[in-house]
Amino acid sequence: MDIQEAVRKRKSVRDYLNTSLSGELKEQVQQIINEKVPVPFGNKPRFSLIENQSLKSGEAVKIGTYGYIKGAKYFIAGAVERKPMADFDYGYALETIILKLTTLGLGTCWLGGTLRRKDFAGPLGLAPDEYIPAITPVGIPAANERFFVKIQKLRVNPHKRKEFETLFFYNQPGILLEKEKTGRYEQALEMLRLSPSADNFQPWRAVFDSKGIFHFYLKRSKIMRTVIKTADLQLIDLGIALSHFDLTLKENGIAGTWEQTSGEAPLASGLEYVVSWKPVF
Ligand SMILES: Cc1cc2nc3c(=O)[nH]c(=O)nc-3n(C[C@H](O)[C@H](O)[C@H](O)COP(=O)(O)O)c2cc1C
Incomplete structure (x- = not known):
């Protein structure tokens, strides 16, 4: 595919x-x-x-x-x-x-x-x-x-996505990740950015660190969890987004592993750390 x-x-x-x-x-x-x-x-x-x-x-x-x-x-x-x-x-x-x-x-x-x-x-x-x-x-x-x-679509503006600069950071949340620094990861990040999400909220954020590791977070909307209790829709959103990221990397012949290493991930208020991706050389 x-x-x-x-x-x-x-x-x-x-x-x-x-x-x-x-x-x-x-x-x-x-x-x-x-x-x-x-x-x-x-x-x-x-x-x-x-x-x-x-x-x-x-x-x-x-x-x-x-x-x-x-x-x-x-x-x-x-x-x-x-x-x-x-x-x-x-x-x-x-x-x-x-x-x-x-x-x-x-x-x-x-x-x-x-x-x-x-x-x-x-x-x-x-x-x-x-x-x-x-x-x-x-x-x-x-x-x-x-x-x-x-009419429903007017509410969520489904074809619009947040800009690269709003979603992806370098070394620390809030510090701009220059697209040119992403090299072989640029396509995978773009596919992540185009992901669908509940109410088109786009709750995913990522920090790319100087060791070449990606740390992924959720910037949650509290309302979402209050309305739907059976499932965590925003965690589903992150799974969707990271399938785009991972499948694109695999298609481009880039191998890596998923790990939860909260000690290594830079933290910031308003962002919930979820998972990191480490390249395998
Ligand atoms: C986890 C999840 C749950 C969703 N739930 C609904 C839903 O209950 N009803 C609905 O009409 N659309 C739902 N959507 C669709 C989103 O509104 C849609 O993906 C988003 O607005 C982006 O539009 P697009 O899929 O056309 O790119 C959901 C999407 C996701 C990812």
């Missing part, structure tokens, strides 16, 4: 053609879901392709997603055991799947807020120690968006 092309092509699709996927396409989707994605913290998120009729009857799409999604016949829902960094690994894994689906021309939309999780628990066979961090519809994008969706 060409990661950079997929990252640039992906956008949230909320209006779908109300048609079934061809047998061949469905098979491809199934294969993508079945491939285990290696994740940084070793959690084991699992995913299922759920056809809409297996949700409760009635206006089925409305039931699962409060009307935010129209026409979707299929969802990819997943579950993971409640363990440290489960939301991060879930974000990393489902975004990897989403990027692969994007290369097939399929539309998706991360849903962590506007979904009724209990509607997906039965079809997923949710175990007592598991929860559903987020889901996505999957299908052929409709040609036109509803007026309702256009």
